[in-house]
Amino acid sequence: MQKSDTIYKLLETSLINEFEQKQVALTGSCHPVVSRSRINGFEFLKDNGLPDRKNEKWKNSPFPGQYEEEYLLDIPPVFYDKAAEEIFRCEIHGFWADTYSMLNGWYYSTKENQLITTGDGVVVGSILKAQHQYPELFEKHFGNIANTEQDGFTAANTALFKDGMFIYVPDGVEVKNAVQLIKLINLQEPLMVNSRNLIILGKSSRLTFLHCDDSVNHTPGFINTLTEVYMDENSSFELYKLQNINDNTSLINNTFIHQERDSRLKVNILSLNGGKIRNELHVNLMGQGADADINGVYLVDKQQHIDNQVYINHAVPNCHSNELFKGVLDEEASGIFNGYIYVARDAQKTNAFQRNNNILMTPKATIDTMPFLEIYADDVKCSHGATVGQLDDEALFYMMQRGIGREDARLLLMFAFLAEVTSKVSIEPLRISYEDMIKRRLRGELSICDKCVLHCSEPDKPIEFDIDLSKI
Amino acid sequence: MSESKNENILDQVTNEEYKYGFYSDIEMDMAPKGLTEETIRFISAKKNEPDWLLEFRLKAFRYWQKMEEPDWALISHPPIDYQDIIYYAAPKKKKELESLDEVDPELLDTFNKLGISLEEQKMLAGVAVDAVIDSVSVKTTFQDTLAKHDIIFCSFSEAVQNHPDLVKKYLASVVPVTDNYFAALNSAVFSDGSFCYIPKGVRCPIELSTYFRINAANTGQFERTLLIADEGGYVSYLEGCTAPMRDENQLHAAVVEIITMDDAEVKYSTVQNWYPGNKEGKGGIYNFVTKRGLCKGKNSKISWTQVETGSAITWKYPSCVLHGDNSVGEFYSVAVTNNYQQADTGSKMIHQGKNTKSTIISKGISAGKSNNSYRGMVRIGRKAENARNFSQCDSLLLGDQCGAHTFPYIKSANETAVVEHEATTSKISEEQLFYCQQRGIDMEKAIGLIVNGYAKEVLNKLPMEFAMEAQKLLAITLEGSVG
C-alpha cells in the first residue's frame, strides 16, 4: 500500500522535500554504496511515510502523534574553535575515556582530526570522511547490518543522515580506553538530527563505547540515530547508552548488531530523562557461541515516554542471550517494553532469558510490557518474566519503623530495585557514576544544566544512602 | 486424579486415531450456499424469529461486510471463501418431538457413537445435555429436574421463542456485534446454540453440557451460547465438540457470552476435539471462536478451563471482563498441537473493578510440524485498585520441527496493581525420559506420562468425566509424535 501525497504529515513532507531538493549534494559526495542506500531509503520513505499506529510495532507509541511538528533539517556544520574537551566535559572519576563529540548533528573536531588512526591501527572519526578512506569496509558493512527499510525512521536516517561516527578496531586489538561519544544539540530553534554510526570490530578485538545523548537547553528537538555494529569472531563489545535529554526532545535510537562466532556483547542503556525515547536494539546472533547480555534502566516522570524494543534473533545453535530491563515510572509517564526472542529452526541449545520489571509510582503512570518468545527449535531453554507492581509496603514500613523517613525509604527501595541492573556494569568507576546519576535522578536533582548535563564532573558531591540494604 | 483413571488412559494409548470422524446420513434441511441478506432472512424465517432479531442479524451482516479478516495471529491458511459455505443445515424434523422415541434413529445412533446417550446414561451421571448438530439443537435432556429449580436450559432458538426478554437484554452485551470479524459473522448467521439462565440464589445441582457436532459437508457451524448467572447463582458448564473427517476445511465461528451478577459463579469447561485434519495437514476445522465472560456483579467469578486438542486452526481467547469489585477471572488451558495443526490461543483479563483478581495458567504442547502460540492480554484499568494478576505460560516442544510461541501483552494503568507473568519453554528432559525408561516404561508411554503430569494443574480443574476424556485425548493427539 502506498501513501498518497495528500496524507503526508508535515514531518514526512519536509523529510521528503529535503531529500528531493538536496539529492545531488546528499548523494554526489558519497561512496556509491552510501548513495545507493540513500536513494533506496528515500524511495521507502516516500512510499511508506513514517510509521503510524496501524503499524503493530507503533500501535501504542506516542511518536506518530508528533509528525505535525516542524523541525529544521539542515543547518551548516559548526566550526571548530574550541577543543572538544573544553565544551563536553564529562569526567567520571577514575574512568579513562577518549571523548569525541557531535554538535547539532555534525562531527566536531579540527579539520585534520576528522578521522584519526591510533598507534595500534584503531580508526575513529567522522563517517563522512571514513566512507572515502575505507571503501572496502563500507562495501562490506554499510547498510548490511541494519534493516534500513524497517520503517520510515530507518529509511529517513539512511536517506538524510548528515554525519556520524565511525570506529574500526583491527583484528586482535583491545582498545584500552573507552571511546565516548557525546552528542549535543545547541540551537534556539527545533532541529531534527539524523545521524549514522558504523562500528566494526575485527576478530578477537575489544571495545567499550559510551554513547551519550544530551541537551543543553529546553529547545525541542528530534534525534534519529541509527548505529550499525559488526562484531567479528571472538570480539567483545560493551555498549553504554546514557540518555539525558530535555523534556521537549524526542529520541529514536536504532541499533543493529551483527555477532559472529564466540563474540560477546554487553549493552547497558540508562534512560534518565527525555520527552520521548524509543530504543530499538536488534541483535543478530549469526555465529555459534555468541553471547548477548542486554540491560536497561529507565526513570521517567512528568509526561515523558520511554519505549524499549529489543529483538534478539537466535539464528544459529549454541548462543546465549539475556535481557533485563527495569524501570520506575512516576507522575504521568508512560512506558513500553517489547522484548522479542526469536529462535530459528535448528538453533538448538539456545539459552535465552528475558525479564522486565516495572514500578508504577502514581495513579497516572502507565506501562505496557510485551515479552514475546517465538521458538522453532526444541532443545532450548527459554524463559521470560514480566512484572508490574509497586514498592513493597512491608519493606517501606520496616524502614520507617527503623526511623528512616518515608521519602528516603522510598528512594532507597527504588534504588535497590534498579541496582540489580546497574550492578552489572562491570567498569567500577562507571558503575559508581551510573548509580550516582540514578540517585540524583530519583531525587529530582538531575535535569539539564548549562554544560554537560550528566553532572558527572562533580565527584565531590556523591550521594550516599548510608543504609545497609542487605539488612532489609 | 485417581490413579485408576490414569491407568485407563495409558492402556488406551494404542494406535488410536481420530475416532469421531464418521459421518451420519441424516436427512437435512439446508440453506443454499453463500451469504447474502437473503441467506440471513432465510435463517431468521426458518427459525420464526421476531423482527428485532432479524434486524440484529442484518446490522451485524452489514457491519461484517465492511470488516477485514484479522491477520495478527500466528496462523496461516488459504483465503476463506465465505460464499462457498452453507450457513444453515438442520436435521429435518417431520413434526414436533413428543418423546425421544421420535428422534431420528440415525441421529440417536450418532450421539451413541459419540458416547453421548441423550437419556439414561447421562441421567445416571447427572449431566443435562443440550446437543447441537450442525446448525440446530436437537435435544435437551433433563428438563424436569432443571425446571424444579427454575433453571432455564434450552436451545437458543427455544429461548428466543420462550424467553425473548432475557435474550434481548443480554445478547451481544458482552461480545458486541462489532467486536471482531468472526463475532460479527456469527451475529449475522448464528443458527442455534444453548441458552442458560440460573436464577437468584440457585446453585445448579447438575452439570450442564452442550455437545456440538458438525456433520454435513460444506457447512459452517455458527452457534451462540448465552449463559447468565443471576445473584448468588452457580453453574458448571461443559462443552464438547467433534466433526467428521473431511478433506476440505470447515469453518466454526461460535460466540459464547457469560454474565455473572453479584456473588454468582460460572465454571465453563471445554474439551475441543474438532477434526484436526490428517497427518499431511489436509482438512480439519477452522475454529475461530469468541468467548467472553463479564463479571458484572461484585464478588462474582468466571472460570474458563479448556483442553484444546482438535481443529486444524484454533483462534480463541476466552476472556473475562472483571467489572464488579472483588470479581475473579480464571483461565486454565492445555493446548496440544500435532502434525500441521496451528493454535493461537490464550486469554484476556480486563480488570475494571477494585480488588479484582485473575489467574492464567496455560500449558502448550507442540509436536510434529505444528505451531502453538499463547497470546494473552492483561489490562489493568485506571480504577482497578489493588488488582492482581498472575500468569504462567509454559510451552513444551516435542521434536525439532514444531514451534512454541508466547505473546503476552500486559498493560497497567494503576499503580496499586500487581501483575506477574512467567513463561518457560523447554522440551521433555532426557533425564526424565531415561528415569522412566530405567523403570521399564517405554518412550511413548513415558512421554504420555510426563505430558499428563505437565498438564495436570489444568486437567485437575476439569469436572471428572471431562478430565478423563481430556487425558485420553492428550495421549491420542500425541500419537506418533515420538521420532
Added chain:
Amino acid sequence: MLLNIKNLHVAINGKEILKGLNLSVNKGEVHAIMGPNGTGKSTLAAAITGRENYDITKGEIIYDGETINDMAPDIRANKGIFLSFQYPVEIPGVSMTNFMRTAINAQREFNGLEAIPAGEFLKKMEEMKKLVDINTKLTKRSVNEGFSGGEKKKNEIFQMAMLEPKLAILDETDSGLDIDALKVVARGVNELRSTDNAFVVITHYQRLLDYIVPDFVHVMYDGRIVKSGGKGLAFELEEKGYDWIIDQEDE
C-alpha cells in the same frame, strides 16, 4: 553368570571414560565398586542401564546370557536391571503411585502377564513402604518432587523393592544420607538380597559397606578395575586410602 562385562570401553562425546573394564557378577552376590571421584563408576552404571550418549566403543556387556550393548533402556529394565540413581529425577505432576503402577505393568506386559489388580498393587505398596520406612504422604506426591535428599534415596530403594530386579545397581546411594537413613536403606537392601538376585553397590566410602556387606570389592581407577578382593579390601581402603593402589597403578 548374571552379568559379564568384557573389556568394556565407553566414551562420552568422543572422550573415553571406561578403558577396558572387566567384571563378572553371579546371582546371590553383592559387589562393591569403589574408587576416587572421576574414575568412571557412574559411567559404568550408565553403560549397563543403556543411557544415551554413553557410547560403547569396544567390548561387551552380557546380561543373563545375552549381549545388551544396543538394547533400549526400558527393555533392559524390564529384563530385571534396576539403577538406583545418584541424583533421582523429579517428574512434576506424575504421582508416585501412578508412576509405580505404570512401571510394574510395563514389566508385567513385557513378561506376558495381565495388569496388576488394584488391590494387589496397593497391598504391595503398603508392604514395601514399611520396608524402607517411607511416609505414605510421599507416594501421593509427584515423583521425587520436593523430596529431601534422604527421601529421594529411600524412594529409590522403595522402587527397587516394588520392581524386584535381578540386578540392582546402587549408584552412590549413601551420598547425602545421615546414619539413620543409611541404616534404613541398608536394611531394605539386605531384606531383598536373595540367591536369585545380585547387587552392584557403587560407593565412594566404606561406610555403606558396614551395613551392606559385600562379597567382593573392586577398586576402579582411570576407567578400569585395578584391584579386586574380598570385603577386607574395603577396610584396607578405609585405613590407607586409595593412594597406595593408585601409586601401584601409575608405576
